[in-house]
Amino acid sequence: MQIEDDINKRVTVVIPTKNEEAAIEKVIDELHSFGFYNILVVDGFSTDNTVNLAKKKGARVINQLGKGKTGALKTAIINIDTPYMIVIDGDYTYDASSIKELLKYSNLSAQVIGVRVPTSEKSMSRLHRFGNKVLTLTFNLLMGTKINDVCSGLYLLHTDIAKRLRFEGSGFDVEAEIAAQVSRISRISETKVNYRPRLGKEKLSTWKHGYTILKSIIKLGIKYNPRRFYTLLFIILLAVSSAIYIIFF
Numbered sequence: 001m002q003i004e005d006d007i008n009k010r011v012t013v014v015i016p017t018k019n020e021e022a023a024i025e026k027v028i029d030e031l032h033s034f035g036f037y038n039i040l041v042v043d044g045f046s047t048d049n050t051v052n053l054a055k056k057k058g059a060r061v062i063n064q065l066g067k068g069k070t071g072a073l074k075t076a077i078i079n080i081d082t083p084y085m086i087v088i089d090g091d092y093t094y095d096a097s098s099i100k101e102l103l104k105y106s107n108l109s110a111q112v113i114g115v116r117v118p119t120s121e122k123s124m125s126r127l128h129r130f131g132n133k134v135l136t137l138t139f140n141l142l143m144g145t146k147i148n149d150v151c152s153g154l155y156l157l158h159t160d161i162a163k164r165l166r167f168e169g170s171g172f173d174v175e176a177e178i179a180a181q182v183s184r185i186s187r188i189s190e191t192k193v194n195y196r197p198r199l200g201k202e203k204l205s206t207w208k209h210g211y212t213i214l215k216s217i218i219k220l221g222i223k224y225n226p227r228r229f230y231t232l233l234f235i236i237l238l239a240v241s242s243a244i245y246i247i248f249f
């Protein structure tokens with residue numbers, strides 16, 4: 001009991017939700033079973049029963065300010081006073097037992113990312129896996145990082161660092177926006193976590209959202225590591241013009 005009290009004074013578990021009535025109770029139950037009771041559900045004006053179900057399970061529920069998942073996280077950050085926050089999706093894809101793994105690295109880094117290991121083809125299609133690889137590779141190239149899953153929805157943040165972050169995006173690019181800023185001011189650690197099939201209706205369109213996130217990552221590269229971006233651009237242009245010169249002259 002003492003251990004549980006300690007953990008709940010140190011950690012707030014943030015669940016952004018938008019129409020997750022099929023999953024939210026199971027997510028909260030599972031968090032409870034691992035001793036996490038300090039739960040903040042930030043709802044994006046769900047039109048289903050998500051809010052009532054979360055409240056019934058004893059979670060603190062607030063409405064988000066601003067747009068998309070970014071708005072939800074901005075709202076969470078200003079409402080948290082524990083030293084650490086854990087962000088976890090409300091669709092039952094992440095296993096609450098993984099949070100203890102993230103906490104093992106909390107002294108080492110300002111952010112600890114749960115690198116998704118799909119438990120089956122249903123958790124993540126091949127196309128989705130490939131898309132994630134492309135996004136993470138582009139992020140690493142532009143930011144000079146060595147992250148393995150920049151789009152993961154399960155991560156730990158030091159709240160004091162989170163309160164220093166600034167957000168301009170509005171949706172599914174929020175994870176890249178966080179990692180881009182944290183990588184400039186502190187360290188990021190990672191640990192592998194199971195990724196289960198989601199409960200409830202899928203919201204993400206692999207192509208549409210993948211393309212939007214890719215554009216955001218390029219913008220983040222220009223904003224947070226401009227020297228690296230323009231050096232890479234210079235090298236690419238030099239290589240292309242050299243190739244043209246060799247072929248045609």
Ligand SMILES: Nc1nc2c(ncn2[C@@H]2O[C@H](COP(=O)(O)OP(=O)(O)OP(=O)(O)O)[C@@H](O)[C@H]2O)c(=O)[nH]1
Nearest residue numbers: 016017018042043044068069072089090202203204
């Ligand atoms: N508060 C809030 N939460 C959101 C919003 N959009 C999505 N979410 C939640 O953010 C989490 C991640 O969104 P998902 O729809 O699961 O996105 P995903 O995991 O990338 O994609 P799929 O699971 O494949 O649909 C879930 O808990 C959603 O309910 C929003 O606009 N506001």
Ligand SMILES: [Mg+2]
Nearest residue numbers: 089091093198
């Ligand atoms: Mg999901």
